[in-house]
Amino acid sequence: MNEVLTSPKSVTVDPVTVAVVQGALENIAVEMGYRLMRMSYSSIIRESEDFGAGLVDAEGRGLAESAQSTPLQSGPIPGYIKGINRIMAERGETVRPGDVIMHNDAYSGASHGPDVAFMVPVFHGDRLVAWAGTTAHHLDIGALTPGSCGIVNAIDAYAEGLQFKAIKVYDEGRKVMPVWNILRDNIRVSDLVVGDMEAQIAAARIGAKRFEELIDRYGIETLEAACTGAMDHAERLMRGAIAALPDGDYAATTYIDGFLDSDDPGRKELPITVTLRVRGEEIEVDLTGTARQVDDAPINMPLVGTADIAIWLTIRSVLLDTAVHGHIPVNEGLTRPIRIVAPEGCLANPIFPAPTIARFCPGNQLADTVMKALAQAAPEQVSGGIGNLKVIAFSGLNHGKHWVHMEIFEGSYGGRYGRDGMDAVDTLYANTRNNPIEDIETHLPLRVSRYELREDVAGAGKWRGGLGSIRSFEYLGDGAASVEGEGHGFAPWGFRGGAVGKPAELCLHGVAGAARELPSKVPHMPIAAGERFECLGPAGGGYGNPLERSPEAVLEDVLDELISRETALADYGVVVSETLDLDLAATEKARGERC
Structure with a gap:
């Protein structure tokens, strides 16, 4: 395994150079992201922007991430690298120039199996100095049913699809064809998925090339010292923001639906509990009290890659709001003052092989719970409860060929101090976009028959909660669907006298007009031509006394x-x-x- 070394001599770098280098790193990550978007085949990346791009040093410390990607994709990239380093060291394998590593192990840094990373190493001479990487959510990963969201009945990690644990797909520049043959032979819609993967590699290679150009411009000693300075600066910003909070313990609990139609109480209405212990310039985030993992259902959240990202993102967003503080460098320094405690075997720290593929919505609820706890220490910096999200995996067969489409149904924000909640948007760590109707109807046997705000349901408050949306999708031919969602059983919380919001709803309308209400999680089921999904999005909680509006x-x-x-x-x-x-x-x- 490659030896990870620090700079051979101490170099002092002035703050201006640190800022310039940090800006250059961020621009590289942004360029990687835009190139990936423009080269991708599937709408989940091209339109929804469900991808990540970032730069990481050899030890796995995050240096910069793509600003236009979702935090749930870019944020875990350092964890991917730490997982890759560990696995390759255990195997005695070596990274060499020209290699490309594929990785999606949910228990070694990845967020979940469909979020596949491709990492390109950066060398200076014989020394590994950094990685340029991209992650993306793929339409299918070879699980038991079509699609990579909506898989809510996988009994363990092996039922969730293909697992890639630090696999070389290029070895010193040579394409490892057996791996690519496995991908094409075991993944539905493989033309789209493999095309997206090749786009990821191309974008990561651009990032590596740009990093090498920075080395040539500044020299490796100055560049590494500037990276260290940028991380130290981010750490100082976070410590200062934490120090502004009153010391104390702040606890909150919310609940996830789980499987509301289950007879097993261990599978539904599950608590997520957060206790924040603020002491000086540091915060301990304790998840003790959170429900135990569900051994045979994939709503568990990997601690590294999902739970930690939900926690870091929420604390960073609340305490270092860019509207107040201006540009904040996003790197490893922001996480240093935050310690996470998560009992092994709970929903937020499951034990392999507990399945995790449907961790998206529970993780967003964890972020909401962290914000609810923070509200006690920083009441004018938070919003009321968020309306959580839903994903439907639409699929079908057309002359023996699969088609798969992933649609993310947006939620809403709660009211916040001085402002109403945002309407019909992805929330907290999700941050993806919906697909344009024109794109959907051009490429898929679906018709969007309704898309509007859901009126008269926002959580009342001095500043009202945001509204959800109503969206209807009609099948133009026989197909199938599965649903992964949250927020049907519990309304978003109101704050400081604000009213609770409105839970989400989902109906399947038959060809004859009969409607069937569905829970927030629905395993793969057939859908006939002419049947229509109608999704009523949740409304956020209100902030403040409604009589003061x-x-x-x-x-x-x-x-x-x-x-x-x-x-x-x-x-x-x-x-x-x-x-x-x-x-x-x-x-x-x-x-x-x-x-």
Whole structure:
């Protein structure tokens, strides 16, 4: 295995050079991301931006990540490298120039199996100095049913698809054809998936080339010293933000649906518990009290790659909001003051081979729980409870060939100090985009028959929660689907007197018009031509007393048809006349009667 060395001599670098190098690293990561988007075949990467790109040093310390990618993809890249380093050391294998390593082991840094990474090493002479890597969510990974989301009935890690543990797909520049043959022979829609993988490699190679150019420009000693300086600067920023919080213990619990239609209480309505212990410039995040892992259902969250990213992202976003602090360098330094405690065998630290492929929504709920705990220490820096997400894996056969489409149904944010919650967006660590209707209907046997905001359900507050969306998908031919979601059983929490939000709903409308309500998780099932999914997105929780909301803001929501006149009166004590005029005298009286 390659020896990881530090710079041969101590070099002092001024702050300007540190900032310039950090900016250059970030630009490299962004270029990698855009190249991957433009070269990809599938809409999950090209349109949804469910990918990551980043630079990591030889030890696995994150240096920079692509700003336009999702935190759940870029954030785990350092963990991938640490897992690769460990596995290759155990095997006695060596990384050489020209190698490309494929990795998706959920228990060695990867977020889950469908998020496959391709890592390209960067050498200076004979010394491994860094890695350039890309990750992406792939449409299929060879699991028991089509697609790579919506697989909610895998009994263990082996049922979730192909596992790649630090596998060379290029060996000193030579393509390892047996590996590529395995990929093509064992993955549905392999043309799309393998095409996306080749795009990942090309983007990672660009990143490695650009890093080598930085070495040529600055010299390896100066470059490494600047990277160390950038990490130290990020650490100081995080420590300063933590020090501004009052010392104390702050605990919160939320719940995930699990499998609401199950008769087993160990598979549904499961708690996620977070205790934040703030001491000076450091935070301990203790997940004791979180439900134990579900041994035979894939809603468990890998500690490294999912749970840690949910925690780091939430703390970073709340305490170092860029709207307040400006640009924040995202590297390993931000995580140094944060310690995570997660009991082995709980949902957020499962034991192999517990399945993890459906960890997406539970992980987002963990992020929401961290924010709920932080709300006690930083009440004006958080939002009310978020409306969680849903993914439907649409699939079918067309003349013997599979088609697969992954659609992420957006959630919503809760109200926040001074602002209403954001409507119909992916939340917290997800940050992906929805697919344009034109793209869906051009490439797939699906028709989007409805897409609009879900009105009259936002959590009431001085600043109301965000609205979810309503989206309907009709099958133009026989096919199938599976569903992975959250937030049907529990409403997003309100804060400081704000009302709770509205849970999500999902219906399957038959050809004859009959509707069947579905839970948040649905195993693979056949769908007939003409049948239609209707997804009602969740509404975020409210922030602050609804009776303190500006009557003019309530009227504006009525005029925009976001809430009804009846809701304006019932939730806010605001009287809007039949001619849609604001009656301030009647409003003052209505509110006075409730005080």
